Amino acid sequence: MYLVKNSSRALCAALIPLAIVEAVLLVYALAGGQVTDPVGVPAPDQILVIYAGRMAMNAALLFAGHTVLRQWAISSRFAYGLMGGVMAAVSYGIAIRNHIQLAAPGDGTVVTIGLLPAIAGMIGGFLYGQFAGLSTVAPAATEASVAAASAKSPQAFDGPVRVRTSLAGVVIAALIPTVLATLLPYTLLPLLMNGFADKSTAHIFAAVIPAQTFMVMMVISVIPSSIFMLCVHHVARAMRRSNAWEYAVIGGVAALGCALLLAFAVPLLVFLVVPAAFSGAVMGALYRRFAGLEPMPLPEVVIATDPSALVGADHPSRHQHGVILNN
Structure with a gap:
């Protein structure tokens, strides 16, 4: 336990x-x-x-x-x-x-x-x-029950594994664009402080603008970022990749591709290419950190009605037809 x-x-x-x-x-x-x-x-x-x-x-x-x-x-x-x-x-x-x-x-x-x-x-x-x-x-419990429980649940596993599909990992990774976008207004704090004659008002608005950015970006980006992260995860799983740096590379490349397509459609957004690639890499690595591993599922059970059909793919009966002479 x-x-x-x-x-x-x-x-x-x-x-x-x-x-x-x-x-x-x-x-x-x-x-x-x-x-x-x-x-x-x-x-x-x-x-x-x-x-x-x-x-x-x-x-x-x-x-x-x-x-x-x-x-x-x-x-x-x-x-x-x-x-x-x-x-x-x-x-x-x-x-x-x-x-x-x-x-x-x-x-x-x-x-x-x-x-x-x-x-x-x-x-x-x-x-x-x-x-x-x-x-x-x-x-x-008794020693017999403890031994039986230990026999049922092995303490080590050396079989094939894959990265889990984790809803919490997707949500955490999807918040990365929001966090990075929220950090941007802090670079403008000196301008905000100098733009008000009343310094108390300047302090309040200097705190409000990052908070407003956080809320707006969270509403705008969480769902698209979640879909993006799920796509990155399934691409990495299809490629049988499970390391954090591999997820980071796949996420960065995928985000770079999406940003380039967006830049071709709207050239004014070309400045988002590098931040998007960085954000995608961080999202991929963060998802891998929180998702964890699970064993590869076993093959699905085959329902058979004809015992003679239970032969391998290279069995001769699968490459030639039997003959029944119709007299």
């Missing part, structure tokens, strides 16, 4: 998606407050306390969910992804009920906004299960 380990490193990795989403929602609330009530914008210390409180609550609930799954002896990454989504949704609900936020969501947007923390929590739970690792725990 396997259990997911307790790991502070994995917990920190799991909190990264939640930290990004919480920061984006906090920036949107701050920008809304700047428009509706500029005088009542909270001080930076208050913003930091609210953000730290939300992250501490997310961390506590995520670790509590991990503890529950350990008690239930569940170690699948799918279960950890569901657990992360549930715990993030619970954290969001607690924050809404106890006003641990800068501004309440607008009417009719509570559930819609809550989907973002839930999705980030699912990714975070998956990351925890991925990075924490597994530990072997012997169940309380």
Whole structure:
């Protein structure tokens, strides 16, 4: 029996998606407050306390969910992804009920906004299960049952393997264009800071523009990037490639080809060729990192009605016809 380990490193990795989403929602609330009530914008210390409180609550609930799954002896990454989504949704609900936020969501947007923390929590739970690792725990049983279980489940495998098709890996890889596009506005921060006479307003807009870029790019690019990543994965699987650098090369070449086709159609987009190739390479390597391996499936069972047909492809009976003389 396997259990997911307790790991502070994995917990920190799991909190990264939640930290990004919480920061984006906090920036949107701050920008809304700047428009509706500029005088009542909270001080930076208050913003930091609210953000730290939300992250501490997310961390506590995520670790509590991990503890529950350990008690239930569940170690699948799918279960950890569901657990992360549930715990993030619970954290969001607690924050809404106890006003641990800068501004309440607008009417009719509570559930819609809550989907973002839930999705980030699912990714975070998956990351925890991925990075924490597994530990072997012997169940309380007799020696005979333990020996029988060991005989049924081998501890080593030397047969053919292939890269798994992982939904979580596809989602994580599909977010790479969004992350790279979000980093671009940070190069414009000096211009943003100098474009406003009021420096407090400049700071707010300097935070809002990357957050807005993140949201827009996520809506625009996640589905096409997911389809692209699935195509890259199946091409690599058809070529029987399983190394991370091979996935990176295939992803980079595929993205380069797509960008060149787009540049031929719209010449103004030629500047996207190199960033697209880099993004595709990162997506391929990242998918391989999180997808894992699985054994090659066995051949499908053949349903036969004629025993004489169960002969090999090079058997003489398959290259010549029998003769029945019709008298």
